[in-house]
Amino acid sequence: MVTLTINGQIAQVREGLTILEAARSIGIEIPTLCHDPRLKAHGSCRICVVEVEGARSLQTGCSTPVAEGMKVWTESAAVVEARREILKLLLSTHEGDCLVCEKAGRCSLQALCSKYDVNQSAYDGEKNKYKIDDSNPFYYVDLNKCILCRKCVMVCSQLQCTDALSVADRGFTTHITPPFEKDIKNSACVSCGNCVAACPVGALMPKRKEKFSFYETTGVKTTCPYCGVGCQLELRVKNNRIMEVLPLNEPPNEGLLCVKGRFGFSFVHHPDRLKKPLIRKEGKLTEATWEEAYELIASKIKETKEQYGSDALAGLSSARCTNEENYLMQKLFRAVIGTNNIDHCARLCHASTVAGLAATLGSGAMTNSIEEVTAADVIFVTGSNTTETHPVIGSKIRQAVRYHGARLIVAEPRKIDLARDAEIFLQIKPGTNVALMNGMMHVILEEGLQDQTYIDERTENFAEFKKALTGFTPEKAAEICGVEAEDIRKAARLYARAAKASIYYAMGVTQHSAGTEHVMAISNLALLCGHIGKEGAGVNPLRGQNNVQGACDMGALPNVFPGYQRVDVPEIVEKFEKAWGVKLPHEQGLTLPEILDAAEAGNIKFLYIMGENPMVSDPDLNHVKKALSSVDFLVVQDIFLTETAEFAHVVLPAASAVEKDGTFTNTERRVQRVRKAVEPVGEAKPDWIIITELMNRLGYEVKYRHPYEIMEEITRVTPQYGGINYYRIEQQGLQWPCPSKDHPGTKFLHQGRFTRGKGLFMPVVYQGPAEETDVEYPYLLTTGRILYQYHTRTMTGRVTGLNEIAPESYMEVHPTTADKLGISDGEIVKVVSRRGAITTKAKVAEKVKEDVIFMPFHYAQGAANVLTNRALDKSCKIPELKICAVRIEKI
Missing domain, CATH: 3.40.228.10 (Dimethylsulfoxide Reductase, domain 2)
Known part of the structure; x- marks a missing residue:
């Protein structure tokens, strides 16, 4: 430890800290413009200068290490005068439009000028005359306001690690090079906006459809509804509209966001949002009341059970809905309808992880x-x-x-x-x-x-x-x-x-x-x-959607109750029968692929889909179409009229993630709060309310006033969640297993012993794919995600900027293969598999080998999953979405 004195206050701090860090540790604030605790100190702005007794000159607080016996003054006359001069120098070239600048109220330069009573520059510097670069769909660059703090460059290189920004020239012409003056699609920039969030002035600003003052908005902390990272962010809200999204510097993202998390929320206010229930009448979906929709659904459930039995009904829960909603969905089917035919999209992505790691380690999580x-x-x-x-x-x-x-x-x-x-x-x-x-x-x-x-x-x-x-x-x-x-x-x-x-x-x-x-x-x-x-x-499977981990944890699977407790173990069944007050089925239900097979065969009569879109996400879409067309009654609950909802007999308008409360569990098992920021559009309702009202309509009386009450119920039946409640995760989420109220959560699993006792080696023999290439289908198709779209584009498909960058389906093909087939870059081609054919745009790239082509699976037009194979893994019934044999035809 090092002992020093700051402004007359004695401090004992860890050796190696800077003066800035030491001062902040005892509550003394030193102003900065370029400093960020996540970055290496570089002292570019020099606003953090302090006076150190015995030193010949002022020192930069952000880069000067503490020393034993050091005496520091942070607001001496010399320090204040130096800061005033630095501010005047910055103002000499800075565009002086503070009254109309969109950064007003949040500008660090403005705040410091106010603090040190600097309202104009004493220097006759020539104002910058750079052209504003607005080529990015999400933000613009105004170098006339840049103060060369280099924060944006360092965030891009040290944190985002994209290296899209740099410093050009020297002397008076030094400036930050914007990344996409010519062509954003060929730039290193990934439009994450982390540079925008770091900029202390108005040089980097998000594009806005309407102007607003920061002080006109309120902030709501929540969890990102996109991928499984579970980034923490703040929604800035005005007049029931999300105006801006800001990253929060806390786990798991620590101040970083991606392009979707930062700029992908305009879908919430899109005019296509479902606002009223829809009922199919004379072949057309027409608006109806909630009463009509509930009455029709309840009557169809009762009729189907009476005529065909409970196992003629099935449900698909959602990795995009909250833990509380997934818990209620599986409870609806098990406790009210009486079947274990409940599954969700984890069947398509990480069912093999749950099966494989549960067998070898005892837990199927990261x-x-x-x-x-x-x-x-x-x-x-x-x-x-x-x-x-x-x-x-x-x-x-x-x-x-x-x-x-x-x-x-x-x-x-x-x-x-x-x-x-x-x-x-x-x-x-x-x-x-x-x-x-x-x-x-x-x-x-x-x-x-x-x-x-x-x-x-x-x-x-x-x-x-x-x-x-x-x-x-x-x-x-x-x-x-x-x-x-x-x-x-x-x-x-x-x-x-x-x-x-x-x-x-x-x-x-x-x-x-x-x-x-x-x-x-x-x-x-x-x-x-x-x-x-x-x-x-460790072994760390990266879960794809925002709450796919939580949906699995909550038992939205046909073989387990919440907490991965098997449905065919009598003691466990008895436990849930006691908790829920009903008799429960003992047999494992159907998986998602089995549900669709049974639907096509006429054995599933009633299908309820919450927040999933199998008409884009599932393999062999021609088969999916037949299955959905074959059920007697299909209910779809979603935020938009999806490709799947087009087949429904009843469509229920659901609230989006920013219009309700609850929790998500991210890929690292962290249970985090989701908070309501705006009111649901039209008559849309949170999924948990819809399910609760339907359960009551079916004669199973439940009263949940708020999702925290559902979480309390979850903790009573789910050992991993036993110590989790809203109060404990109000500030920061907890990682399960967290079995008791005083448990701190579990940072990493299997310390000392495995969940199953001893780790199990499983001899594994290599076997090829279910479908090999041949003369007729000579190429291997593999599919995947891309940065600028998400899942089936239900949300990102309504974000203009994302669709500007990644508007359509495409196929990556190696240049040698393209030459052999006579295909040029950008040409529309036909891709054919044993299940169907699609047309898409060729993208000639050396990313793939000569015998491999790649397609993103997000797009309904030119859908990759028309081609993919629904051959199943025998252990967990996951389809072989990742590989199939195809041929390519010129059109």
């Missing part, structure tokens, strides 16, 4: 925390285009490599953006994850790199596992994967020798007919090297 990304020595990314699907985690991976010494391995079928940061990049053939893992583990065992002590003390079935790897050399793996054997060896050595190594994966691993085996192979690799149960390591 083992470690997002903040631990930067604590790893080695990071292994496979089956995840992280910078696009989970942008904030992608940025943290880059931070780990650039600034924390981590070494990166990437194994992907496409040359994703993270590949350029990787020490080892393995461009594997789609679907060959098991072969790669087995090849790596063969090397580790052959060279004795395994953690044998960990294996002996904490695992079981090692001998059988080791036997299964006999003969699976890196050469064999390389031949299957389409990579070099030596690169497999290098990756194996790098991962095995690390003190702390973490694996991050997503749907490139899970969406296969052998997806469970893919996940088990990853678990085997981590167990082999002892990289589970420690900080900065």
